[in-house]
Amino acid sequence: MFATLAAEAVSTVTTVTNDAAWFLENAWIIPLLPAISFALILFFGKRMPYKGAEIGITAVSVSFILAILTGVAWLDHRDHFELEKYGEEQAIAVSDGAASATDTVAYTARFVAAEAGEGGAHPYVAVQSSTQWLQSGGIEFNAGIMVDGLSVMMLFVVTFISLLVHVYSTDYVGGDRRYTHFFAFLSLFTASMLFFVLSDNILQMIVGWELVGVCSFALIGHWWEEKPNSDAALKAFLTNRVGDVGLLVGMITLFFAAGGGKTFDTIKINEAVVQGGVSHTALVVAAACLTAAVMSKSGQFILHTWLPDAMAGPTPVSALIHAATMVVAGIYMVARLYPVFWEGMQIEGSSINLLATVGAITVVGAGLLAFVQDDIKKVLAYSTVSQLGYMAMALGVGAWTAAVFHLFTHAFFKANLFLGSGSVAHAVHSFDMKKDMGGMRKFMPKTYVTFVIGSLALAGVFPLAGFWSKDEILVNTGGWDLLGGSGAAPGSYTFHFVMGMIGAALTAAYMTRCVYLTFHGEYRGGHAAHDDHGHDHEEDAAHGHHGEPHESGPRILYPLYILSAFSILIGFVNLPPGFLAGSKKDPAGWQERFLHFVEPAGSSYFPAVGHATPSWSLAIVASLVAVAGAGFAYYYYFIRLDRLSKQLGESLVAIPNGITTTNVFARAGHTLLVNKYYFDHLYTGIIAGFTKGPLARAANWINQNVIDGTVNKAGESAVQAGQLVYHKIDQAVVDGAVNLSGRVSDASGEELRAINSGKVQNYAALMFAGAAVLAGAFVILLAL
Amino acid sequence: MLLNQFLLLAAVLFCIGVYGVLVRKNGMLVLMSVELILNAVNINLVAFGTLTDDVGGAVFALFTIAVAAAEVGIGLAIVLLMYRNRRSIDLSEADLLKG
Amino acid sequence: MTGLLLAEFTTTEKWVVNSFWGVIAVVMVYAALRVVTTKNVVHAALWLVVVLAGVAVQFLFLGAEFVAVTQILVYIGAVIVLFLFGVMLTRASMGDDETVADEKRAMAAVVGVLLLAVMAFALVDSFDDVEITADGPQSVTTVSDSIFSQYIVPFEAVSVLLLAALIGAIVVARQD
Known part of the structure; x- marks a missing residue:
């Protein structure tokens, strides 16, 4: 099916260029266009009729079209390539008879020759085209692109979401004082991210990595006049610097250790690692350092704290950068250098390792944090952290394809949710669910529907996108054979499996809470107009926001519709065996297409990763767990709290400590939250203390804060304590790790x-x- | 000639520089003491370069000179800024970080 | 001058060279001490010239004549002038200036002597009687070849650094 569509498209492409591979070899145009657009907007944007937005949208649209064509060319390339690798019979089986054998041989030979000509002895499935930049001291510095399934997928995701966000932003930040500047940086971000995903050497990866960090900094601080925004931007930047040290050390280690040393080429490094030519110690060091980089960029526990604060930026930015694309750079990096982690962390046949455990803790830790947020964007931010935890965990347990697939699906439904939250916030001029939202279903039915679809996809409800990817991750943890895991998974990560299950329940539950607080119940807003997304006052008056909120305009709604459609359908590109099996003519059907096209299995630069086949029992149990989580939250919010609020005739904000006094499970849950936070608190306290100076000071500080905290806990209810500690943590991290001088020295002896x-x-x-x-x-x- | 002649001379210059950095209250004089330290390092670099017959020592001494020039530029800018803000370049008065 | 000195260096008897070196070294140490003890800022800058010139002579002894020339050009030519400008702009008194804190002298001296002791011990311990011979001056060609091939990356980095320092100095010092 897939292949038939692909073949159709390929023939169109080839008639245009006479050669589909042209797109693979010239994919560098894709990042170049937004880069040019950045310069153009910066210099001429203000003089354009639409203030530069049209330049950005045009550039990104063309990039998007090119990305699709590249993707189509890649599908063709991948199908042809099998022949050379596995021999004729098998190749025809996987390529669904789309290509005749002679064509294929000629086609493959061309690539093999091209690769050999550039000094590579191995036929790579990836298409690499690079040129020498400079040579110094016997080291070659190349600049080039590497197109393979992973980068093609990222090209598609980045350009697609970026295009929608561009369109959405024309309305959302319309009339903003730095409208042109905003679009310039959106373009620069898109260019940097595309540059990052296309880079064929680790040097370029570092450059791209830092570039997206800078764009993120600039866009978080878009409304820098307000102190919290510029603080958040600084925090994001500085927290990321911590991980960047890890990135640099890890990359340098790889540079010297892999492939006899002194090569930046990603493929060569990976190949050397797969062939076992790299010392294990070096790999352990590199993998651990790179994990630190992932922790900062992809918001993993304990460096996740910048991501929720990054919500100070405009909502489209949150959707594009802090949900769909930039934050997955860490995940992408791991996927790109996977052999390093595979060997360095000994993922195969193991049951615990650093990356997987960091991911697993993040899944649950951030899922819990999402519960105590009142700001709708922060709920989504913690949800993003939690989902990134899933991806990191999946990579850690050896489920490469599952992780990348989750990255793919997550990008769509999380962008959908963020843009939806932006649509609501646009109407009520606030992000506070408890104070200013509620009952929005009546005012914004269209946004409501898309938001619910996004939530269902995120919660992993069959058959939406999140279901397929989350299920695949859970299966590939290989934990708990009871549930029918077939044992082909790389390891047996029972702990991570359990954490993943808990995470699934939490996800469903906090999204239910979020939907309830935002869209159901009574409308609680309208009393104050928080002008916190940069509108001019005249424009606000024109909107008439002192009256009832109203549905957003088409430039906001259409991106939401498109993303919702993707949230429903995108999971079908990687159906597990057993669903929609192909016909005789088209044997593969829709099954595992993603795996086939994205994973470079069998290449000389990719480890032999096992794949577990999903089982019905696991899928059902996982769904039940998610439904249970959602059901619990539904019962509490939709039924109990609703009734209570109607009985008392008060808004639900005014109901005191509802959850802990009425429900024993909730109290247990909150105590858990509280305890987790104390642990966190202690931890950051020690780090901050040591950074500042002597142990005595750190001990003193912990003494004061933790004991103080304990006293407070005894005095107040669990909810209040939980909230208090939550604030303390975030503040402790800001003040402790970033502005550490003030708070720590005040508290010091x-x-x-x-x-x-x-x-x-x-x-x-x-x-x-x-x-x-x-x-x-x-x-x-x-x-x- | 002994290698140690040069190295010990450099060590003496270095320690005098350190003494100057620690004891001077005038910002300009601290910068001058830093120059002493950098020059001591340069002597070491060139001496080892000559010892191993490697031109790298001299090359890095040149780099150090370039960096030192940059350092003086920035250092003087900071001293000027300090003078402009406080009408004094006495370092012992600059203690805003006092805990 | 260079050629003369190096001719001396290679042909003259050892004790002559060594005593010449000794005189220079003593002058340098004395001048360095004056830099850190004199109460007059301008005098300190002038004593610093003596030290820097001495260092240039040391480079000549070591056969690195290009470095010696650069030392004179950059340090004595530019850096010292910069210092004198700084003195002028900050209106430091031209005469004596009580800028040496008494209470810190002892502490600083202890630290300095401690460092010197450690370094001297380490040096004597490891390079007890290693001889060093400069066989003729390093040619500028060798140095430049090396800079522009093997050390091109550090070289580029230094150029960026200088640019950054230039911009930084302007940003920090401009009046607004």
């Missing part, structure tokens, strides 16, 4: 003040004395 004289020279004296003593000790040790 008086006895250490003498050292802290504020005079640089005293610090220098201590530093030199310390260096002298250490060097002395070292010298004496060596001399003896």
